Structures are given as structure tokens and as C-alpha cells.
Amino acid sequence: MADSESESDFEFEGFTDENVSDAAEKLQEKERELDDIINNDESDIDVDEDSDSDQDSDQEGSDDDDPYLANVTAEWSRNLNDNFIPDFSENTGPTHNLNVDANxxxxxxxxxxxxxxxxxxxxxxxxxxxxxxxxxxxxxxxxxxxxxxxxxxxxxxxxxxxxxxxxxxxxxxxxxxxxxxxxxxxxxxxxxxxxxxxxxxxxxxxxGRDDPDYDPLYKVRPLLDLVSKKFRKVYKPARDLSVDEAMIGFKGRVHFRQYMPAKPTKWGVKVWEVCESDTGYCSNFDVYTGRKPGGRQHGLGYDVVWNITKPFHNKNHHLYYDRFFSSVLLAEHLDMVSTYVCGTIMQNRKGLPAEIASAKLKNNGELLQMQKGNMIATSYKDKRQLTFLSTSQQPFQGQGKPTCNLNYNSHMDGVDKSxxxxxxxxxxxxxxxxxxxxxxxxxxxxxxxxxxxxxxxxxxxxxxxxxxxxxxxxxxxxxxxAGYTCRKHKAGKRVALANQVVAPETIGHHKLEKISGRKKICKECSVQKRRTPKGRHIETSFFCVFCDVPLCRNGCFAAYHHRNMMT
Structure with missing residues (x-):
């Protein structure tokens, strides 16, 4: 610490050849790291072969105009400058060929x-x-x-x-x-x-589980692949997308069942989703099946966002996600593929400036912002202290809540709507x-x-x-x-009485038992059109267990079976 303080007392005399060489090596290391990520085939979800995520992320123009190079070479500073945020110009909405009178x-x-x-x-x-x-x-x-x-x-x-x-x-x-x-x-x-x-x-x-081709979702994999591709093909989302988790409630036995005590659905299968912020349309999803062998290079949150949003890279989309996913490295890499972010972030995340990481704001409305190239780290005291990291927002210099907070609240609820x-x-x-x-x-x-x-x-x-x-x-x-029915007759209706015959060999099986529950209308009395003095149907508490027909105990049981006896 003392060395850094003493060095600050010297007058700056320009960069040495060694400084330039070190900066070039760091830049090459970042570029190699991004190439490894883009070419990584171990994705949690399938992406179409013609996906834009495979396009070259290099942009035409000089290196001085590349906003990502500014992110790499710049240092965190309290000097705030307007960001260059490209316009979103993709076609959006339904892309199907259905007729206007489709059902x-x-x-x-x-x-x-x-x-x-x-x-x-x-x-x-x-x-x-x-x-x-x-x-x-x-x-x-x-x-x-x-x-x-x-x-x-x-x-x-x-x-x-x-x-x-x-x-x-x-x-x-x-x-x-x-x-x-x-x-x-x-x-x-x-x-x-x-x-x-x-x-x-x-x-x-x-x-089996020991097989290299083992897939925990084998039983439903064709369905998941079919539907996820259809979701991306049928509808093109607008600029703002939210990434979050959803839960499928399930308390049975499966090795990737999750327990989340803070969620309304505490037990179940976790699904990552990316949804259009405005409508809640789910454009892509991925079922979480637990830890992967060999671990993850950049963490679970990074892998989820990178993989599930691959179909939307290089299109100037704006992503919104919470602090579980957010990191400085993820924001840098997404910025390289023309995808811009806004989300909350944990104060102790690697790469955040020390001033933001240690900030303890006391007064409501107090704001601290720092910028590094296209990235803006914001610490803001509302009811509690919030920390944001964004590449899709401009620095805030007004009164009230910062724009990153307002836009996050407006666009983060896409998955919740779904x-x-x-x-x-x-x-x-x-x-x-x-x-x-x-x-x-x-x-x-x-x-x-x-x-x-x-x-x-x-x-x-x-x-x-x-x-x-x-x-x-x-x-x-x-x-x-569509009018389908496999019934031979209407539900609740019995076969016509003329077809209900009593075979002689089954006579010993016909006997009366008491009905459990309320009385029912006697079948024989109904056929004979007998009524009570008040004109109501005659009800009975007994039925034939073999015929499953309600019959009066006195007379109707014998008359019914005699009349329907097979001769």
C-alpha cells in the first residue's frame, strides 16, 4: 500500500515499452478467453446451427471505436461519460404463416x-x-x-x-x-x-448413469428440443428480455429436485427461462439437472445466462437479471457480442471497484456511480442499499431513483408474468x-x-x-x-332395458344389498310408471349387486328379474 502511495507522488512521464507490452498481452488474453467461450460446445441447451451466436463478433472499424476494448483497457473512475448503445433494429412479433381465420x-x-x-x-x-x-x-x-x-x-x-x-x-x-x-x-x-x-x-x-451418453432428461428430451426450437422460431421478441428461474412443483424422487425455501414453490424442478419483458413470452428455457462433471469455469450464473441467450446475441438485445447471475466478466463478454445488460449485483463480486464494494450509504437517495468503459456500477440507498451493474444504461445525473433502478423494475418481470x-x-x-x-x-x-x-x-x-x-x-x-368420444352411449345412461337379460346360470348371484348414501329411484317402479300419492318417483334403499340396479325389496326385485329372465 505504501509503495502505491509513493508512486502517486511522481509526475507521469508517459507509457514505457514495458507498459505497452503488458497491455497488449492482457488484451490478447481476453480475446483468447472470449474465443474459447464462443467456440465452447458444452452448452446446456441446443441451439440451431444457423444461430447468430456463431457469427464473428468482430466489428468493422478501428480498435479505438470498439466499446469492449475500452472496457478492457479502462479503469474504474468516478468521471462519467455517455455510453454508446446501438439501436435495436430487429424485426419483432409473430413469424408464422397461419391464415387470419385460423382456429x-x-x-x-x-x-x-x-x-x-x-x-x-x-x-x-x-x-x-x-x-x-x-x-x-x-x-x-x-x-x-x-x-x-x-x-x-x-x-x-x-x-x-x-x-x-x-x-x-x-x-x-x-x-x-x-x-x-x-x-x-x-x-x-x-x-x-x-x-x-x-x-x-x-x-x-x-x-445408464455410467454411460457417457447419459441424459437425465432422456424421457422428455425430444419434447424439450422440439418446443424450445418452436418458441424461438414462431415469435421474435422485442429488445428487452429478462432472465430468471421458474419452479415446477414436485415433491417426489428425482436426483435434480431443488429446495428453495424463499420461493412460493419450495420443492421442485428448476427451469431457467428467458422471456420478453413486455408480454412474458418465453423465448427459450433450460431445465437444470444439477452440477456438471468437471465443474464450471465461470460459475453457474454465468453459464446459464450465456447459454440460454445465445440465440439472441449480436442483435443489440437488453438483458435484465438479478444478482444471482450478475458478474463483471459476464457483462464484459456479453458486450462483446452486442448484448447489453442491467441487473443487481452482489457487492463482493470480483471486478467491482473497491469504492462500490465497500460503500455503506446512510441517507435515502444517496448515490455512488463509477464507470469503466461501457460499464456502470451504481450503489443507491433506497429502503435498503442496492448495487447495480449495467452496460445498457446511461450515467444518472438527476434527482430521484437512478435509471438503472427504474428500468430494472420495469423489465425484470418477464419470467414472473409467464x-x-x-x-x-x-x-x-x-x-x-x-x-x-x-x-x-x-x-x-x-x-x-x-x-x-x-x-x-x-x-x-x-x-x-x-x-x-x-x-x-x-x-x-x-x-x-374436437367432438371425440369413445363412449358407446352417453355418460350416466344405461343400456336399454330390453338388452338387459338375466341368464339362468347367474340367478344365484342376484341379491339385494343396501345402498350406501341417499335413496335412488326404483327401476321397476319407473318402468311400470308407479308414483307416490303426490306424483313423485318411488325411491328405494336397496339395489341388485349383480345388475347394479336400484329395486324395491318387496315385489320389484322378483318382478324385474322374472321379466328379464333369458328363456
Whole structure:
């Protein structure tokens, strides 16, 4: 410390050849480090081969005009200068080819096309056969079809809109529980069978954990790859993007389950998302599967932001993220690929100036800013002390909250908007298989994104006034079902009485037992059109356990079976 103080007393006489050589070596080291990052193939997510992230990040012009070189060679200073922030000029919004009169299910099909349901039907039938080879034939199972899979997904979506505590409630004959729309599609036994065997991929040759090709998400990998590419292709986001984490609630057994006590959903699978700040449209996502072998060169937060935003590099996007992800090195490297950031940052992060790292502001509204090239570090005292690091903001020299704080608050909630829309009408029922929760997550997120694309697209005729997310979701479910039913007769109705015959060999099995619950209308009295003195149907507390038909104990039981005896 004493040496540095004594050196400051000397008059500056210019740079020596050794100083210039050292600066050149540092610059070359930074360039090599960036090349290693750009050429790194170990990405957590798949990126299209034609992605702009593979483009050369070198810009035309002299080195003196390169803002990143200023970041490398400059030192932190309290002298603030205006930043050069290029304009965002990319085309934004929907990029699909749907007609203006397309149905809402066509928008949903932009993300989950017919091929997804074809594959689901094939894999479900395959898995049912594999299981029956182990456990024996299942007399209640019959092969499914793509149309039935679409109807099944439609039912799952509607169950999120009409939430009931038990699955059997949807098929209950009690009008307080029963739902004729859902129960009319298929019987409960068929729905449960589909639920038992539903599958997305053949797991008979799944690599083991010791295999170099092991993928923790093997069971859903084709679905995740399909949907993530569709998200990026169908809609081009605006300039401002937010990066944050989302949680898929799950308390079962899976090795990458996370516990986050400060979150509303404390247990579950963590998903990194990048969403458009204005609408909440999810443009890319990646499921977190735990630590990677060999560790991470720059830390988890750096890798998440760099990898998940690769498709948006070199387009002058502005990213917003919180202090978990933020670092000086990440801001420098993103600046090299024309991607600019604004986020909170921990005071003890490497690379921050000592004045910011040790700042202890006492008065509300007190502000400390320092600049290094295009980077601005801001420490501001509001209700508590906040620290920001940005390359997308100009230095603040006015009164009130700094612009980095205001813009962060305005644009950081993109992922929260998407989560909020998903949480209104959850898709899927609770279960033990973790991969199904990812399936429900993808279906739900696809509906949310489809609704955003729908609202941003030209339509003729225009939707009715007040046509919101709920109405869109219900229409998607109805059009997925598309009138499909595997019932031979309407739910709640029995086969015609003329077809209900009593075989002589089953006579010993017909006996009366008491009905549990309220009385029911006697079948024989109803056929004979007998009524009470007040004109009401005659009710009974007994039923035939073999026929499952309510009958009066005196006379009706014998008369019913005698009349329907097979001769």
C-alpha cells in the first residue's frame, strides 16, 4: 500500500515499452478467453446451427471505436461519460404463416404439432406392450390413437380450468361434482388406463448413469428440443428480455429436485427461462439437472445466462437479471457480442471497484456511480442499499431513483408474468413420475405462448370483446377434443332395458344389498310408471349387486328379474 502511495507522488512521464507490452498481452488474453467461450460446445441447451451466436463478433472499424476494448483497457473512475448503445433494429412479433381465420388450436399447434400426438400414441402403445410382457395381459387395455391422445390432453387442460379435489369427481353422478363435458369424452376407466401407460419415448435402451451418453432428461428430451426450437422460431421478441428461474412443483424422487425455501414453490424442478419483458413470452428455457462433471469455469450464473441467450446475441438485445447471475466478466463478454445488460449485483463480486464494494450509504437517495468503459456500477440507498451493474444504461445525473433502478423494475418481470399465467390454470394431476410434470409444464407454457402469439397476430373476424386467456384456453381444450368420444352411449345412461337379460346360470348371484348414501329411484317402479300419492318417483334403499340396479325389496326385485329372465 505504501509503495502505491509513493508512486502517486511522481509526475507521469508517459507509457514505457514495458507498459505497452503488458497491455497488449492482457488484451490478447481476453480475446483468447472470449474465443474459447464462443467456440465452447458444452452448452446446456441446443441451439440451431444457423444461430447468430456463431457469427464473428468482430466489428468493422478501428480498435479505438470498439466499446469492449475500452472496457478492457479502462479503469474504474468516478468521471462519467455517455455510453454508446446501438439501436435495436430487429424485426419483432409473430413469424408464422397461419391464415387470419385460423382456429385457436392452430396457434397451439405451432408449438405442439400433430406429429407430437402421433409420436405420443406410438410410444404409449409401445410402453403398454412392454409392461404387459412383464406383468401379464391387461384385459382393460386397447391400443390408443393420435386423436384419442389429443382428446386426453384436452381433458387434462380442462381439468386445470375446472379444478376438483379427486379425479373420480369428474365422472360422479352427483351433480355437485360431476362434469358432463369431461366425462362425455371417455369413461373414467379408459382415462385412467391412458394415464397409466402414457409415454413419450422408448426407454428400453435408455443409457445408464455410467454411460457417457447419459441424459437425465432422456424421457422428455425430444419434447424439450422440439418446443424450445418452436418458441424461438414462431415469435421474435422485442429488445428487452429478462432472465430468471421458474419452479415446477414436485415433491417426489428425482436426483435434480431443488429446495428453495424463499420461493412460493419450495420443492421442485428448476427451469431457467428467458422471456420478453413486455408480454412474458418465453423465448427459450433450460431445465437444470444439477452440477456438471468437471465443474464450471465461470460459475453457474454465468453459464446459464450465456447459454440460454445465445440465440439472441449480436442483435443489440437488453438483458435484465438479478444478482444471482450478475458478474463483471459476464457483462464484459456479453458486450462483446452486442448484448447489453442491467441487473443487481452482489457487492463482493470480483471486478467491482473497491469504492462500490465497500460503500455503506446512510441517507435515502444517496448515490455512488463509477464507470469503466461501457460499464456502470451504481450503489443507491433506497429502503435498503442496492448495487447495480449495467452496460445498457446511461450515467444518472438527476434527482430521484437512478435509471438503472427504474428500468430494472420495469423489465425484470418477464419470467414472473409467464409464471403467473401458468399458475392460473395448472395442467396435469399429481403423480409419482417426475417426467410427467415436465410434460404438463411444456403443455401449459405452450398454451401461454400461443395466447400471446394469438393476441399479437392479425385475425379476421376479430375475437369477441373480452376474449381473454381463460376463453382461449377453454377453446384450445375443446378443439383438441374436437367432438371425440369413445363412449358407446352417453355418460350416466344405461343400456336399454330390453338388452338387459338375466341368464339362468347367474340367478344365484342376484341379491339385494343396501345402498350406501341417499335413496335412488326404483327401476321397476319407473318402468311400470308407479308414483307416490303426490306424483313423485318411488325411491328405494336397496339395489341388485349383480345388475347394479336400484329395486324395491318387496315385489320389484322378483318382478324385474322374472321379466328379464333369458328363456
Amino acid at each position: 385457436v388450436v392452430d396457434y397451439f399447434g405451432l408449438f405442439l404439432p400433430q406429429s407430437f400426438f402421433d409420436s405420443m400414441a406410438i410410444e404409449t402403445n409401445r410402453y403398454a406392450e412392454q409392461r404387459q410382457q412383464v406383468t401379464g395381459p391387461d384385459p382393460r387395455w386397447r391400443p390408443t390413437t393420435a386423436d384419442e391422445m389429443r382428446a386426453y390432453v384436452g381433458m387434462i387442460v380442462m381439468m386445470g380450468v375446472k379444478q376438483l379435489p379427486r379425479i373420480w369427481c369428474y365422472w360422479s353422478t352427483d351433480k355437485r361434482y360431476g362434469d358432463p363435458f369431461i366425462s362425455g369424452v371417455m369413461p373414467k376407466t379408459r382415462f385412467l388406463k391412458l394415464n397409466q401407460y402414457i409415454h413419450l419415448r422408448d426407454t428400453s435402451d435408455m443409457p 409464471d403467473q399465467m401458468r399458475a392460473y390454470y395448472p395442467v396435469g394431476r399429481a403423480g409419482k413420475k417426475w417426467w410427467r410434470y415436465l410434460l404438463w409444464f411444456v403443455i401449459n407454457l405452450s398454451i401461454v405462448n400461443a395466447h400471446i402469439v394469438y393476441t399479437k397476430s392479425e385475425k379476421d373476424p376479430a375475437p369477441k370483446k373480452g376474449y381473454d386467456h381463460l376463453a382461449f384456453r377453454v377453446d384450445v381444450a375443446e378443439q383438441l377434443i
